[in-house]
Amino acid sequence: MEKFKMLVVDDEPDFLETIIKRLKARKIEVAGVDSGYKALEFLDKHDVDVIVLDVKMPGMDGIETLRAIKKKKARVEVIMLTGHASVESGIQGMQLGAFDYVMKPVALDELLEKVRQAYDRKMIQADKA
Amino acid sequence: MEARHYKKLWWEIILATLSFSVFPLLILGGVIYHQFSVSYTAKIMDNMKTLAENRASSIDLFLEERIAQLTGLANTQSLGQLQNEDYLNRVFNIIQTRSKSFLDLGVIDEEGNHLAYVGPHYSILKKVNYKDEKWFQEVMVTGVYVSDVFLGFRKIPHFIIAVMVREKNQSWVLRATIDSDIIDNIVRAAWIGKKGDAMIINRENVLQTTPRFGGKVMEPPKAPDFAAATGTMVEAMDFRGETIIYATSIIKLKKWILVISEAPTEQLTPLLQARFLAALIGLGGVVLIIIGTYVTTRAMMKELQRMDRKQAASDEMAIQSSKMAALGKMAAGIAHEINNPLAVIGEKAGWMKDLLAMEDVAKSEHFQELLDAVHKIEFHVVRAKTVTHRLLGFARRMEPVEERVNINEILDESIDFLENDARYRNIDIQTNYAPDLPLTTTDQAQLQQVFLNIITNAIDAIDKDGEIVINTRSIKQNNRISIEISDTGPGIPKEALPKIFDPFFTTKEVGKGTGLGLSIAYSIIEKLGGRIMVASEEVIGTTFTIYLPVK
Numbered sequence: 001m002e003k004f005k006m007l008v009v010d011d012e013p014d015f016l017e018t019i020i021k022r023l024k025a026r027k028i029e030v031a032g033v034d035s036g037y038k039a040l041e042f043l044d045k046h047d048v049d050v051i052v053l054d055v056k057m058p059g060m061d062g063i064e065t066l067r068a069i070k071k072k073k074a075r076v077e078v079i080m081l082t083g084h085a086s087v088e089s090g091i092q093g094m095q096l097g098a099f100d101y102v103m104k105p106v107a108l109d110e111l112l113e114k115v116r117q118a119y120d121r122k123m124i125q126a127d128k129a
Numbered sequence: 130m131e132a133r134h135y136k137k138l139w140w141e142i143i144l145a146t147l148s149f150s151v152f153p154l155l156i157l158g159g160v161i162y163h164q165f166s167v168s169y170t171a172k173i174m175d176n177m178k179t180l181a182e183n184r185a186s187s188i189d190l191f192l193e194e195r196i197a198q199l200t201g202l203a204n205t206q207s208l209g210q211l212q213n214e215d216y217l218n219r220v221f222n223i224i225q226t227r228s229k230s231f232l233d234l235g236v237i238d239e240e241g242n243h244l245a246y247v248g249p250h251y252s253i254l255k256k257v258n259y260k261d262e263k264w265f266q267e268v269m270v271t272g273v274y275v276s277d278v279f280l281g282f283r284k285i286p287h288f289i290i291a292v293m294v295r296e297k298n299q300s301w302v303l304r305a306t307i308d309s310d311i312i313d314n315i316v317r318a319a320w321i322g323k324k325g326d327a328m329i330i331n332r333e334n335v336l337q338t339t340p341r342f343g344g345k346v347m348e349p350p351k352a353p354d355f356a357a358a359t360g361t362m363v364e365a366m367d368f369r370g371e372t373i374i375y376a377t378s379i380i381k382l383k384k385w386i387l388v389i390s391e392a393p394t395e396q397l398t399p400l401l402q403a404r405f406l407a408a409l410i411g412l413g414g415v416v417l418i419i420i421g422t423y424v425t426t427r428a429m430m431k432e433l434q435r436m437d438r439k440q441a442a443s444d445e446m447a448i449q450s451s452k453m454a455a456l457g458k459m460a461a462g463i464a465h466e467i468n469n470p471l472a473v474i475g476e477k478a479g480w481m482k483d484l485l486a487m488e489d490v491a492k493s494e495h496f497q498e499l500l501d502a503v504h505k506i507e508f509h510v511v512r513a514k515t516v517t518h519r520l521l522g523f524a525r526r527m528e529p530v531e532e533r534v535n536i537n538e539i540l541d542e543s544i545d546f547l548e549n550d551a552r553y554r555n556i557d558i559q560t561n562y563a564p565d566l567p568l569t570t571t572d573q574a575q576l577q578q579v580f581l582n583i584i585t586n587a588i589d590a591i592d593k594d595g596e597i598v599i600n601t602r603s604i605k606q607n608n609r610i611s612i613e614i615s616d617t618g619p620g621i622p623k624e625a626l627p628k629i630f631d632p633f634f635t636t637k638e639v640g641k642g643t644g645l646g647l648s649i650a651y652s653i654i655e656k657l658g659g660r661i662m663v664a665s666e667e668v669i670g671t672t673f674t675i676y677l678p679v680k
Contacts, residue, residue: 012469012472012473014473014476014477015469015472015473015476018473018476018477018479018480019476021480021483022476022479022480022483025480025483056465083465083468083469083472103468103518103521104468104469104471104472105468105471105472105474105475105476105510105514106472106475107475107479108476108479
């Protein structure tokens with residue numbers, strides 16, 4: 001059982017459903033939502049350590065969502081997930097405080113490794129604070 | 130531009146230049162010649178007029194002198210004295226000692242009887258009676274008479290001067306025949322050049338002197354009829370197909386007309402020479418202009434064609450760049466659209482693998498088959514991902530990360546990557562670096578990608594047994610570095626050469642090449658401010674040349 005709580009935000013239901021199943025199979029405390037609004041709602045009610053956030057979503061896109069998340073809970077680490085090679089949006093995301101960005105498709109283990117690193121950083125910063 | 134278009138422009142320039150230079154030249158030459166011709170002709174005519182007046186007055190003077198002589202003689206001698214032929218002969222001889230103008234001398238009484246005669250026609254003339262002769266009747270009325278040339282009793286053309294004298298209540302006439310040679314000589318002095326002529330005609334257009342060409346005394350002259358002339362005049366006239374200048378002047382005493390003619394072809398020779406010279410200079414000028422026009426037009430057209438070619442080349446490059454940009458956008462779009470379903474497939478396969486790892490499923494009869502299938506799916510998701518990620522890499526519009534780099538070192542690193550592969554295929558990689566190659570600020574990673582792409586292509590092109598030569602050079606004039614990568618491969622077919630930088634263009638087997646290597650290289654080099662060029666000859670090999678700015 002990992003220590004961190006994870007949230008996956010992606011508008012692609014097949015992807016979201018499967019990745020949640022797989023993460024849960026790895027005994028990770030994880031939830032999935034399919035839009036930026038729902039992610040913000042979820043944050044109000046639950047405690048989350050690391051968010052995996054799709055950049056390109058209808059309605060509120062990843063960058064907007066990231067901004068709102070950082071406003072709401074600055075400590076939450078965000079990993080941007082992009083199907084686009086829009087490195088600009090990846091870099092933009094990182095400038096806005098995202099931990100890293102990962103290009104789809106990504107092997108689950110690689111993603112988990114990034115999530116762990118992000119959680120570690122969160123812990124270190126929490127200690128400092 | 131087409132060759133036909135150049136030809137048309139060429140002719141337009143040549144014709145315009147020629148018309149703007151040849152026409153003024155011809156007009157200038159024509160005007161100058163015309164002015165010269167007019168003034169020269171005027172001068173000639175003036176000369177002729179002077180000559181005609183001069184000759185006419187000489188003849189007048191001559192005739193006046195003769196009349197004065199005769200009048201003097203007649204009035205100082207009495208009829209009685211002159212009737213005596215011996216005396217008359219003596220007088221005649223005295224006159225002749227002063228001037229040999231007279232041929233004979235006769236004394237005639239008022240009845241027309243020839244009283245005395247001295248001269249060569251004694252036998253014929255002594256016995257004649259002049260009473261019915263026209264000149265005799267005239268002189269009896271007017272007192273002094275100068276005749277036209279006539280035959281008379283002697284049947285020889287001559288002319289006479291007669292004076293009448295009144296003595297007491299009777300009249301007598303002193304008549305002298307004038308040596309017409311003298312008049313002829315005066316007139317002959319006006320024969321100009323080889324073709325000039327001069328003559329005297331009377332009011333009936335009958336010749337009084339022998340002209341140089343054509344016609345005899347007492348016949349009409351071979352010239353236009355000037356019998357009605359009233360004064361001095363000069364005129365160029367066409368006569369029997371020839372242009373001749375005529376000058377006339379009136380001999381006042383006798384109302385004869387002196388006609389001088391000149392062939393302008395002779396008198397105007399200097400003018401003709403001037404015309405010839407003008408034509409020669411004009412022709413020379415035209416030839417010079419034509420040569421000059423040809424030479425400058427040719428130089429101009431060459432320069433124009435050169436500039437057009439340059440323009441076409443830069444247009445081509447602009448088209449290539451915009452094509453790349455458009456393709457990049459499209460590639461990015463496609464990659465994105467594929468990546469999302471690919472992610473789903475990958476996750477599903479991963480989930481299946483997770484499930485297969487559970488114990489109960491492992492007992493299944495087809496467990497191994499399923500596991501293999503899932504692995505294959507994952508493997509091909511990764512393969513597809515490589516393609517889309519490379520596509521995205523191609524489309525990337527990121528500012529290059531700039532650092533100071535030594536191109537030779539980057540090349541060495543790139544060769545290190547590929548050396549094993551090359552050795553295995555018996556391909557020798559030779560390097561020939563410029564030792565003084567300046568450092569430049571550029572994106573090392575991207576540049577390395579370019580070198581790797583090109584060297585990999587070279588190795589693939591050679592396949593087995595060959596050589597790759599890599600040169601670097603510093604081009605100081607335009608502050609650039611050139612990198613040349615040559616292989617001894619089979620070369621690129623001519624028809625494929627323009628397409629090799631297009632994305633997805635590949636000559637490799639299906640599945641082996643993405644067709645993106647060179648287009649990525651192209652877009653990277655463009656972005657770094659350089660140029661990449663290819664030269665290839667079938668059988669001999671291919672050379673890629675990269676120019677990079679030194680920054």
